[in-house]
Amino acid sequence: MGTDMSGASILDIQNLAVEIPTDSSTLRAVRNISLELKRGQTLGIVGESGSGKSMTALALMNLLPPAAKRSAACINFDGADLTHATEQELASKIRGQRIGMIFQEPMTSLNPVYSIGRQLRETMTLHRKVSDADAQKRAIYLLEKVGLPDPASRLKQYPHELSGGQRQRVMIAMALMNEPELLIADEPTTALDVTIQAQILHLLQDLQKEFGMSMILITHDLGVVSRAADQIAVMYAGDIVESGKTADVLKNPRHPYTQGLLECIPGYQGAARKRLGAIPGIVPSMTGRISGCAFASRCPRAADVCKTDTPPTRELHPGRYFVCHEPEANAVEKAGAPDLAGVHARPFSGQPVLTVENVSIRFSVRRGLFGKRRPLQALDNVSLTLNKGEVLALVGESGCGKTTLTRSIMGLQQPDTGSVTLNGRHIGQLPPMERARMIQPIFQDPYSSLNPRKTIGEIITKPLAVHKLGARQEQREKARRMMELVGLPLRVFNSYPDQLSGGQRQRAAIARALVLNPEVIICDEPTSALDVSVQAQILNLLLDLRDELDLTYLFVTHDLSVVQHMADRVAVMYLGEIVECGNRDQVMSAPKHPYTHALMNSALSISPGESIPDPGLSGDFPNPMNRPSGCPFHPRCPIANQQCREQAPGPEIIDNTLVQCWKAKTAGSQLKS
Amino acid sequence: MLTFILRRGLMAILVALTVSFGTFALFHYATDPAQTIAGEDAPQEMVDEIRKQYGFDRPAAVQYFDWLGSALTGDFGESYFWKQPVVQLIVDHAPVTITLALASLCVTVLIALPLGISAALKPNSWVDRFALSTAVSAQAIPNFWLGLMLIILLAVTFPIFPVSGDATWRHFVLPSLVLGASSVPAVMRLTRTGLLDVLSSDYIRTARAKGFTGYRLIVQQAMRNALLPIVSVLAVQLGNKLGGSVVTESVFSMNGLGRLAVESIFNSDIPTVQSLILIFVLTFVLLTLAADLINAWLDPRIRMG
Numbered sequence: 001m002g003t004d005m006s007g008a009s010i011l012d013i014q015n016l017a018v019e020i021p022t023d024s025s026t027l028r029a030v031r032n033i034s035l036e037l038k039r040g041q042t043l044g045i046v047g048e049s050g051s052g053k054s055m056t057a058l059a060l061m062n063l064l065p066p067a068a069k070r071s072a073a074c075i076n077f078d079g080a081d082l083t084h085a086t087e088q089e090l091a092s093k094i095r096g097q098r099i100g101m102i103f104q105e106p107m108t109s110l111n112p113v114y115s116i117g118r119q120l121r122e123t124m125t126l127h128r129k130v131s132d133a134d135a136q137k138r139a140i141y142l143l144e145k146v147g148l149p150d151p152a153s154r155l156k157q158y159p160h161e162l163s164g165g166q167r168q169r170v171m172i173a174m175a176l177m178n179e180p181e182l183l184i185a186d187e188p189t190t191a192l193d194v195t196i197q198a199q200i201l202h203l204l205q206d207l208q209k210e211f212g213m214s215m216i217l218i219t220h221d222l223g224v225v226s227r228a229a230d231q232i233a234v235m236y237a238g239d240i241v242e243s244g245k246t247a248d249v250l251k252n253p254r255h256p257y258t259q260g261l262l263e264c265i266p267g268y269q270g271a272a273r274k275r276l277g278a279i280p281g282i283v284p285s286m287t288g289r290i291s292g293c294a295f296a297s298r299c300p301r302a303a304d305v306c307k308t309d310t311p312p313t314r315e316l317h318p319g320r321y322f323v324c325h326e327p328e329a330n331a332v333e334k335a336g337a338p339d340l341a342g343v344h345a346r347p348f349s350g351q352p353v354l355t356v357e358n359v360s361i362r363f364s365v366r367r368g369l370f371g372k373r374r375p376l377q378a379l380d381n382v383s384l385t386l387n388k389g390e391v392l393a394l395v396g397e398s399g400c401g402k403t404t405l406t407r408s409i410m411g412l413q414q415p416d417t418g419s420v421t422l423n424g425r426h427i428g429q430l431p432p433m434e435r436a437r438m439i440q441p442i443f444q445d446p447y448s449s450l451n452p453r454k455t456i457g458e459i460i461t462k463p464l465a466v467h468k469l470g471a472r473q474e475q476r477e478k479a480r481r482m483m484e485l486v487g488l489p490l491r492v493f494n495s496y497p498d499q500l501s502g503g504q505r506q507r508a509a510i511a512r513a514l515v516l517n518p519e520v521i522i523c524d525e526p527t528s529a530l531d532v533s534v535q536a537q538i539l540n541l542l543l544d545l546r547d548e549l550d551l552t553y554l555f556v557t558h559d560l561s562v563v564q565h566m567a568d569r570v571a572v573m574y575l576g577e578i579v580e581c582g583n584r585d586q587v588m589s590a591p592k593h594p595y596t597h598a599l600m601n602s603a604l605s606i607s608p609g610e611s612i613p614d615p616g617l618s619g620d621f622p623n624p625m626n627r628p629s630g631c632p633f634h635p636r637c638p639i640a641n642q643q644c645r646e647q648a649p650g651p652e653i654i655d656n657t658l659v660q661c662w663k664a665k666t667a668g669s670q671l672k673s
Numbered sequence: 674m675l676t677f678i679l680r681r682g683l684m685a686i687l688v689a690l691t692v693s694f695g696t697f698a699l700f701h702y703a704t705d706p707a708q709t710i711a712g713e714d715a716p717q718e719m720v721d722e723i724r725k726q727y728g729f730d731r732p733a734a735v736q737y738f739d740w741l742g743s744a745l746t747g748d749f750g751e752s753y754f755w756k757q758p759v760v761q762l763i764v765d766h767a768p769v770t771i772t773l774a775l776a777s778l779c780v781t782v783l784i785a786l787p788l789g790i791s792a793a794l795k796p797n798s799w800v801d802r803f804a805l806s807t808a809v810s811a812q813a814i815p816n817f818w819l820g821l822m823l824i825i826l827l828a829v830t831f832p833i834f835p836v837s838g839d840a841t842w843r844h845f846v847l848p849s850l851v852l853g854a855s856s857v858p859a860v861m862r863l864t865r866t867g868l869l870d871v872l873s874s875d876y877i878r879t880a881r882a883k884g885f886t887g888y889r890l891i892v893q894q895a896m897r898n899a900l901l902p903i904v905s906v907l908a909v910q911l912g913n914k915l916g917g918s919v920v921t922e923s924v925f926s927m928n929g930l931g932r933l934a935v936e937s938i939f940n941s942d943i944p945t946v947q948s949l950i951l952i953f954v955l956t957f958v959l960l961t962l963a964a965d966l967i968n969a970w971l972d973p974r975i976r977m978g
Contacts, residue, residue, distance in 0.1 A: 096884035
């Protein structure tokens with residue numbers, strides 16, 4: 001492995017392996033990887049689920065699950081070898097003191113029965129002889145640093161009283177209590193909304209500079225690493241397949257997996273609507289003996305030697321290497337292959353299929369049995385048109401009312417006022433069966449949206465059976481055609497959902513939605529539970545199907561690169577209102593509403609070397625129970641004035657874009673400065 | 674916390690009232706109490722006489738409130754069979770049952786918690802296997818059989834403890850073991866799975882990453898979470914022991930509430946049976962209330978609703 005002699009390394013790992021014995025064989029979660037991190041730098045470990053990136057981090061601190069076995073030639077942390085350190089030594093000298101750690105799940109990573117203050121203080125008092133009062137001071141100081149308003153009173157609160165973003169800030173403050181030399185952040189922002197993600201990453205970067213920390217950032221998101229990491233290590237199936245300086249690796253990837261991964265990212269290739277370069281197949285499970293290259297089965301360039309021999313490590317220059325046989329044959333040409341499918345045609349009849357007019361929905365929420373009922377305005381005067389054949393993306397942060405809107409569009413939630421019409425007919429007056437034939441949903445989580453006790457065949461034929469369409473044999477025939485259409489192998493017809501991979505499950509969910517030939521498909525975050533390489537397959541499929549079957553999509557997502565890739569038009573929601581709606585390019589590149597502006601600013605495209613943007617929003621997404629007066633966005637808006645605080649703006653059309661903002665005409669120029 | 678206590682207390686009172694109504698209705702509509710007192714073959718005049726004498730001819734609502742009012746002031750009426758106030762009967766029999774229940778609860782806790790905790794700390798080890806097999810056997814062994822075996826072994830063959838009765842503390846040792854053992858499987862399993870769940874949770878991983886390990890990790894981080902389900906199950910088990918130790922009391926000839934209940938039922942002593950049921954149910958209501966309050970104190974999520 002390349003060892004750059006310049007700069008002292010804080011962490012040097014050689015030949016780290018993690019194996020988990022299973023009933024029949026051994027899962028090789030991490031396979032002999034070597035890593036080096038220089039003091040004060042950030043190393044990004046990137047990979048899809050199952051690549052072993054989290055295991056690597058846990059192995060470092062020896063926090064692996066009890067069954068897992070770790071081996072390493074050396075784990076050198078600041079000159080001391082941790083390989084043979086006992087649990088007691090690690091606990092008393094390293095963990096929480098010199099190496100801090102932040103985990104992915106902010107909702108479950110804090111102890112629910114103890115106050116925030118206690119959890120922060122004990123991190124310090126456990127390791128040092130400090131008084132509770134001093135620890136308290138440090139806790140307040142750090143909570144202030146991580147941007148939690150009113151830190152002193154936060155200390156008395158319990159985790160369940162905080163939002164996900166706030167909890168993650170507490171986690172960060174907790175990891176920093178003892179000024180660790182190394183911070184390991186395992187998917188620190190994955191569960192969070194984009195604006196909060198940008199805030200947290202921005203914060204981590206600032207803190208890193210201030211405290212001179214080194215950092216390991218583990219993520220599946222290439223956009224995040226491209227901006228936050230100095231060095232990058234790409235992991236695949238337990239091995240580091242490519243490594244080097246971030247800009248170098250991302251601009252000039254050498255391993256076919258890195259190249260494939262980059263081609264999978266919507267928007268990375270430049271023009272939207274180009275077919276994404278999906279990596280076929282799925283990550284093989286690394287059990288037993290592994291011969292050849294683990295990526296060979298999915299590699300477009302694999303030669304015979306790749307299947308039999310372990311690939312060599314090729315060092316381009318010190319610190320920059322990749323592990324590949326480099327089969328020479330037309331390497332460059334094939335890498336460009338996905339472009340052949342070309343740009344999608346965009347048939348556009350422009351006829352409105354679905355119209356949402358002034359829909360308002362108010363829930364009355366009661367806490368506990370005797371609590372007071374309080375109103376929650378889920379939707380406030382929402383209007384929307386969906387034209388035949390178009391893809392309308394609906395974006396917004398959690399709690400903004402996206403789900404309620406889709407439910408009312410599917411007729412599952414009766415609006416209090418306003419109407420939803422489908423082909424000119426009121427959705428509430430359509431018989432449920434007819435409505436179901438015209439609108440079908442595809443949900444986020446294919447793990448829970450398919451009945452685990454039914455076979456794939458039964459799941460896909462079920463809608464036909466419910467609607468009594470055709471004889472049993474015809475139904476099964478139709479289901480098979482659907483499976484072919486969505487690219488599901490027919491052999492899974494009699495399989496159960498848990499025997500399928502995530503991507504296959506989502507394909508089954510799509511087949512189930514399409515089997516009734518609906519006109520409108522509501523896609524509710526259809527790819528956010530999937531890995532990027534699989535996401536690319538599904539996005540390609542959805543666009544192909546739209547062209548083939550003349551479908552209309554309402555595409556709910558929080559991922560702006562997906563919006564950029566898929567949408568014709570974009571609607572932005574905030575606190576139950578559509579604050580901006582218009583053409584994709586207009587909304588995304590010249591946003592008129594300050595919230596859209598912040599949202600677009602927070603999107604982390606892959607741009608090595610560029611810094612993490614500050615979304616410029618103050619505060620957190622408000623609790624929908626306490627809607628601010630006037631314009632609901634004014635407490636976070638950087639350009640709000642007296643009028644915004646007192647009066648709610650109405651919808652206004654500017655350059656074909658609908659905006660709800662008092663300062664829409666001038667916002668653009670004001671925000672840029 | 675105060676509002677939680679008030680709310681939860683109000684619920685308990687509602688439950689208690691419903692139950693009192695149920696018990697009352699059960700005896701006054703399912704049977705003819707006058708006929709029962711008079712005997713199957715008694716002449717009609719005598720039945721009518723009794724009905725009048727005991728006030729069974731008044732409207733049901735009046736009878737209910739009369740009964741409830743008396744019960745609230747501690748007057749449970751007079752036993753038909755023993756011809757003395759029910760309160761006196763209960764006061765006489767309760768100490769044995771309460772002592773037995775508390776002693777057996779200690780037995781349960783002393784066996785089940787250490788066993789469950791050590792099993793959870795080392796899953797699939799020999800401790801774990803031993804604990805699980807203990808649980809399975811304890812569940813399979815009937816109460817009375819274990820009682821008889823213990824009598825044969827520790828009272829007859831090796832006369833360490835007395836065979837039966839409730840005179841001294843020595844009399845309580847064997848029955849407490851028997852009654853305590855019956856709750857061990859449930860409590861042990863819950864302790865084990867509860868603690869295993871907690872130990873594999875994300876916040877314990879966080880605590881370990883902060884530097885907690887060993888005793889501190891278990892006691893200062895995991896225990897409070899693991900205790901929540903245990904508190905609830907212990908309350909139910911204690912309730913069972915206070916109300917349902919009929920078999921154990923019979924095997925060891927102890928004169929507790931269980932025996933009193935059985936004899937009252939055999940002798941159709943309605944006021945006594947009715948009062949006992951009410952007391953058993955109220956015990957349960959109070960115990961679950963106590964468990965909920967303890968859990969609310971332990972867990973802020975419950976406390977703040």
